[in-house]
Amino acid sequence: MASGNAIRGIRVGSGPIRADERCEPAPSRTVSYWCANGHRVAPLFAAEVTAPPTWECPRCGQPAGQDRLHPPGAPRAEPYKSHLAYVKERRTEAEGAAILAEALRNLRQRRGEE
The missing domain is CATH 1.20.5 (Single alpha-helices involved in coiled-coils or other helix-helix interfaces)
Structure with missing residues (x-):
């Protein structure tokens, strides 16, 4: 059993952080990728970063590319x-x-x- 003077709850000053209150969010952009199975992946990148040409699809594990009509094929297993x-x-x-x-x-x- 805890003593009567124990502090319970959250840390002081750790309330919900809203971007408009405490900080300004970094500029970002969404890049869309499509895999051969037609799944769309849209990770968020910093605005000044160059997006990679391929991204792994979280649903099927296939590589996904930025061209919707010509997605990359499955990697060849050695x-x-x-x-x-x-x-x-x-x-x-x-x-x-x-x-x-x-x-x-x-x-x-x-x-x-x-």
């Missing part, structure tokens, strides 16, 4: 790549064979086979 696939992108077959030979030589030296 297939899963294994570690070996990434290594093969960076190395040639000859480099891979040289690295394997070096690793086998080091392994045999540690085992005392050479």
Whole structure:
């Protein structure tokens, strides 16, 4: 149970803030974006900021563009790549064979086979 002299309620001076009372709102603008499913997204941007060319649709997750008649298509999903696939992108077959030979030589030296 709280003591009898406890202050209850809100902080002093934290009443509802109305823009006309306490501050002047920053100039802003709304930019409309449309996705391929026809959803419209209208985020608010500061007036001096350049709006990005695409925006993610919050309803379907597709990219949305500013051109209503030609919205951007769905992003292409890259297939899963294994570690070996990434290594093969960076190395040639000859480099891979040289690295394997070096690793086998080091392994045999540690085992005392050479």
